[in-house]
Amino acid sequence: MRLLIALIVLSSSLALERKTFEGYKIVKAFPENSEHLQWLNHLKDQNVDFLQPATKEGRQAIMLLNPQQYIFTKTAFDSINLSIDILYDNVERHLQEMWKRLSKKKAFDINDYNSFEDINQGLDDFVGSCPSGASCNIENIGSSTEGRPLRVFKISKSGANRKIVFFDSAIHAREWLAPATNLKLLEAILKQDTQDAINLLNKYDFHFLIIHNPDGYVYSWEVDRFWRKNRSPNAGSFCIGTDLNRNFDVNWGTDGTSTNPCSETYGGSSAASEVETQALQNYAQRVGDSVIVWTSIHTAAQIILHPFGHTENGICVRAEDHDDLYRVANAFADAIENTYDTLWTRGNSCEEIYPTSGSTSDYVKAVVNIKYTYTPELRGPGFNPGKEAIELSSNEIWNGVKAMISEIEAVEKL
Ligand SMILES: [Zn+2]
Known part of the structure; x- marks a missing residue:
């Protein structure tokens, strides 16, 4: 014993x-x-x-x-x-x-990086500060491999045919600025202290999945700061984890993915083999008809990407409505650039970075038929910018998101 x-x-x-x-x-x-x-x-x-x-x-x-x-x-x-x-x-x-600073932090702080536990506490507290006339609740849309909850925070108002603006982040565990920025977007809508935030909530419901890959996120805090994948074991290999952003059931296992479980872009044993992928696919299928725009936040390259990631006969595939997607991406990226005079690339993800397959963005576009879906790759540098980046990133993305929604309304004549 x-x-x-x-x-x-x-x-x-x-x-x-x-x-x-x-x-x-x-x-x-x-x-x-x-x-x-x-x-x-x-x-x-x-x-x-x-x-x-x-x-x-x-x-x-x-x-x-x-x-x-x-x-x-x-x-x-x-x-x-x-x-x-x-x-x-x-x-x-x-x-x-950084660890020294974070070890002194005893509770959720929206202006710093937060552990999974503190983020959950922060979300619980946010429910209690829901604006009047709105309702706030948290839905667990599934569990991770190690049993942690995937929590979607919803801010809504009553009314017929209200559309949903959706944001997810931290599918890649180490990209800490993504959930930090996503939390600031949530706070901007929740606080209702600007006319823009009031107008947006009067028109749309907002859903936020702050941590899509909780096991990887916890591991990036406790063991390996630069961990990317989830933490699911792989049969026949000592290497752990699947790249969830190559695991969605769309052109799975084709471009920009690996069959080697030790690779950072390992796509999993089969399409949607991972419980975290299944949970978000099911959720997207359930709410997809009501979603006006789906944004999956990553870091760090200063790029606004839109579908598709894959190729056909070696050529990057464009969506049928590519021109609309690109027009809105331009509005999104221009508003970000104008915030701090930075440069942001924008466009088809296969053309602008490299071919990929099995991503969240391609899945919600091709399978769920959500027309507008974007992947902002936030500012850096790298995956470990200081906490001062949170304010800068959230200010520019907030401006970008407002411009993105406004441009969608212009294109769709809403
Ligand atoms: Zn990423």
Whole structure:
């Protein structure tokens, strides 16, 4: 019995030990020609972790490199005259400062990053501060692999044929700025302290899934800050997790996904094999007819993407209503740019970043038939910007969302 207790204590203490990023660097590269791009894509095949993908010449890529990868990469890049800038010289030192700050934080704080537990407390408290004339409630739309709830916060008003504006975030666990920004959008609607927020809630209901991948999110807090996938075990492999944004039942297993369970883009054992995917698919099917726009928030590349991600005969597929999607994406991105004079790319996701399949956005577009669906890749840098990024990100996305809805109304003559 004593041995058993010792083993349990040992395994639980091992499980809680954080992975160290001592000596890791986060670096930025600007590919200027096709040879540079080829090299960057080669590194991706070698399992180098790209925090911002290498997509086009003249567009920056950001990588997380362990000490060996850095030496190899620096030598290779020197030989082809591709220079790299070091954003973080020792990632662990940067993370330690953040963990120190966060360990002092004792409760939910909307202007900082929050644990899964604190976010749930924050959502519960938000129900109690619902604006007059509206109703607020939380629906559990399913459970994660490890049994954590997937909670959709709904703010609604009574009235016939009201449409839903939907936001999800944290399908990729490490993209902490996404749920932080999503929470600020929720707060903007809930507070009703601007005329824009009042007008929007008078017209639409708002649904927010702040944490789509709770197991991965908790793991990114407790063990590995840069964890992306969910935490579901894979038969026949020591590697854990599926990339939920390659697991949706739409063109599954075709473009931009991997069959290797150790890959960051592993699409799962079959279409919608993961309970987190199933929960959101079922929810989308249930409410889809009422959704006017579905936005899945990611980080970090300063891009507004819209469907589709996949290819046919090697060519990126555009939706039939591509022009409408692109027009609204332009309004969304322009309003963001005008907030802090930044530059945002916009367009078809296959054309603007790379081919993908099995994403949330493509599923709700192609299978649920929600016309407008967007994937903002928020500002960075990388997946671990300081807490000051939350205010900047939420201000620009709030402006973007208002412009997006207004442009949809103009196109659809609503
Ligand atoms: Zn992502």
